[in-house]
Amino acid sequence: MKPVHSLPGLAVTREGTRAVIRALPEEVPVAVSFDGTTLAVMMCSPADIADFAHGFALSEGVIDRLGQIESFEVVEHPNGIEARFWLAGDRSEALKARRRQMTGPVGCGLCGIDSLDEALRPLPHVGQPAIALTRAEIAAATETLRGHQPLHDQTRAVHAAGFLRPGEGLVLAREDVGRHNALDKLIGALARGGSDASAGAIVLTSRVSVEMVQKAAMARSAVIIAASAPTAHALRLAEEAGITLAAFARAGGFDLYSHPDRIDTGDAHVA
Template sequence: MGGAAKSRPGLAVSSTGARTVTRTLPEETPVAMTFDGTTLAVMMASPADLEDFAVGFALTERVIERPGDIEELEVLTFDRGIEARMLLRDDRSEQLRSRQRALMGPVGCGLCGIDSLEGALPPLPAVDADPRFARDEVARATDDLRRYQPLHDLTRAVHAAGFMVPGQGIVMAREDVGRHNALDKLIGALARAGIDPATGAMVLTSRISVEMVQKTAQAGCAVIVAASAPTAHALRLADDAQITLAAFARGESFDLYSHPHRITAGATHVA
């Protein structure tokens, strides 16, 4: 996994004593998202798939509308962190200057640094994509994603986001110490590969929080499947954005909370 993980010694302590162990730990490093010489965000992230991360972040933060809006992208490594340096097309550069924003976000926070409450919850586009999934595809989605998590297999400490296509299963995935970073990396990878997010579903190892719904809606994807629960606010946003939200997808079951028509076998009522 290159620089995304490091082996470190430790002491395993239990009721029967202590022993020396070596564990593989996930690395995290500051990654500065810089556009036209101005740093828009510094995120703590896994130092892997950073071109995907940069493009995905730019898309979900509405800095760009398509990868071609970035004229140059360079990832630079320094002693204290990494810079994803992007130069934008002139029209996008002008729009960026009109919405100055700076944030310093820890891995658990996708909204740090927003300068107003309105900025934290911008209106989301209604997603009119209509992929259809069989019930068993949704139920096994997070189990299928496990095959695409080599960094998690090493460290047991990172999240993943995968893209599932009807009839094909998971076709792409990305990992990161931050759940929203993993989703940004996936969205960027899809854009760079020319794969339309409207054709499938985002599959998450994490809970479904507000920013996960926001990023999915901005990408134009209509379905979220997650291993854990949604927050109540995230569910309201998903419902308003016409996104199908399936949670607790493990083994042979899942909970379905919004816009069930995209799951062809229907939904089981959950009290």
């Protein structure tokens, strides 16, 4: 399935109308199943599906490590894609705790969740990984991420999540029509590539909502850098989980919130 389709439209301006062909991102239902039972159906960009599925399994707590996966396959159907996991050992309790039926829009990360308690589940503390970033690295992060978004360049309609490693720059990025999906794809790509998420920062093109902090914490990533704002509760969760949160990172500056000690701002505080 192609992630982009060129389709006709009619551009209407003050000067009149004209026929146009626009590159539009595709979105398809992706069913993630474990041991023969579908856990979630998400609307996704049909690219990097294996990364998405593995990241989803990790960020939702279905598995703790890739070694708990016995086998995996991606199966395309006429109406969508199925990502099938078969797990080693008994993971039934983890599956029950994170059971969802998510067929809602891509912007919703909590559609159909069974319990209010599960929506705000306790998060692991990310600890004190040996990571330090400079002011310049944070300030340039989202602009650098823009250079790793070929799907966005074509369509202007997708989100991205990237991984910034101190001293090396942005080393990995994934895109999707859904910001949650883009982050899951990134988490999955890091895990499948054997990279430690705690050794760098997650960079987002979107706002920082509760579920974005939850996914970062489950991946044990200690720094989030975002182009837009956090919600108040997302900030509270980041503080509790030990995550450094830098928001409004654009135009050479950023706002620094929780756990600022991992960032070398380079100068004294200006009131």
